Amino acid sequence: MTTHSLIYTVGITGASGAIYGVCLTQELLKLGCTVHLIITEAGWQVFKEELNWDNSDREMILKENIQKDFPGILKYHHLRDFTAPIASGSYKSKGMIIIPCSMGTLSGIANGASGNLLERTADVMIKEGRTLLLVPRETPLNAIQLENMLKLSRIGVRIVPAMPGFYHRPQSLDDLVRFMVGKVLDNLGLDHHLFRRWGD
Structure with a gap:
């Protein structure tokens, strides 16, 4: 399998922590992956x-x-571009990451709204049994938000909250x-x- 055959979708929403989505996209491009990128209007803000x-x-x-000069391929899609290949289950990809994931986007995915390309692509990942990983960034969390996360977790969606560890002794925000x-x-x-593992 060539690196360009590793195809991922990255969604960046308006939750605080845009740098997470930027950094992940760059790391995937460094690895030579093809990245389909969706940024909501709030994400641009x-x-x-x-x-x-x-x-x-x-x-x-x-x-x-x-994109910079990384070897991977970056393909940007507008939020309303339902003709994008990632809107179809017939388009092969390894998975999708929404980082950071707003509570509004999480709710739309949990309830099958498919109201924009971001939600539609997430719905495709779920129906095709592919990897969908959400990085929510909100605090505190209310019962509705927690129930939405539980609903998604029960069907195999991975919830990876933006909760950095400190055992690697970070020296900067970048760490x-x-x-x-x-x-x-x-x-x-x-x-x-990207970080020193426990025990290393």
Whole structure:
């Protein structure tokens, strides 16, 4: 299997923690994967607020801040582009990660809404029995949100909350981000060296 045959979809929503989604996308591209990227409008707004990126030129952000010169292939899709290949179960991919995942998006997926390309692609992952991994970032959590997570977990969706560990003795914010992204890659079965493992 070639690296470009490793195809993943990454969704970035408006939950706080956009850097998680950016870092994961970059790591997958470094590994030579093909990444289908979906960013919600709220996600673009968080890029501006948290990363200080001028989102008036989105193509520039995708090229210079995310794709860079990594060997993988980046394919960006608008939220309403239901003609995208990832909207169909006949398109082969290894799985999907929504990082960070807002509670609104989580609710839409848990209830089968398929109201946009992000939710539709997640629904495809579920119906085809492929890997779907959600990284929720919210606190505190109410009963509805917890019930939605439980509903999804019971059907095989992996819930990986944005809860970085500290046993690797992080020295910077980047260390905490890399820890979470590393945990996601672990769940995808992909090798990495983003953090020091317990016992190493």
